[in-house]
Amino acid sequence: xxxxxxxxxxxxxxxxxxxxxxxxxxxxxxxxxxxxxxxxxxxxxxxxxxxxxxxxxxxxxxxxxxxxxxxxxxxxxxxxxxxxxxxxxxxxxxxxxxxxxxxxxxxxxx
Numbered sequence: 001x002x003x004x005x006x007x008x009x010x011x012x013x014x015x016x017x018x019x020x021x022x023x024x025x026x027x028x029x030x031x032x033x034x035x036x037x038x039x040x041x042x043x044x045x046x047x048x049x050x051x052x053x054x055x056x057x058x059x060x061x062x063x064x065x066x067x068x069x070x071x072x073x074x075x076x077x078x079x080x081x082x083x084x085x086x087x088x089x090x091x092x093x094x095x096x097x098x099x100x101x102x103x104x105x106x107x108x109x110x
Contacts, residue, residue, distance in 0.1 A: 035068060037092070046080070047107060048064055051072065
C-alpha cells in the first residue's frame, strides 16, 4: 500500500516505513507548512466531498489525498460503516458539521 503526495508541482510515492524527502520549500525558518491529509480506507463504504461538491465514494483499499487547505468532509454511508486511518500532514482545522440534507444527497447521487 502506498500514498501519493503532491507538493511543489511534484508527486512523491510514500510507502509504509518509507522516508519522504522533498525539495527545500520557499518558507521562512519556523513557518508552518501544510501537506494535506491522506485517508486509508480499511473496511466499509463511505464518501469524501469537498466544499465545492466534488465527491468520491470510499471503498476498502482506497487511498485518498486531500490537498492542503481543501475543505472537505468524509464519513460512512447511511447503511454502512467505514473504518479508515486519517493522516493529517500538518494542522487540522475542524469545520462546521455537515448538514443532514447535504449528507443524504451525497449518497443519493452515487
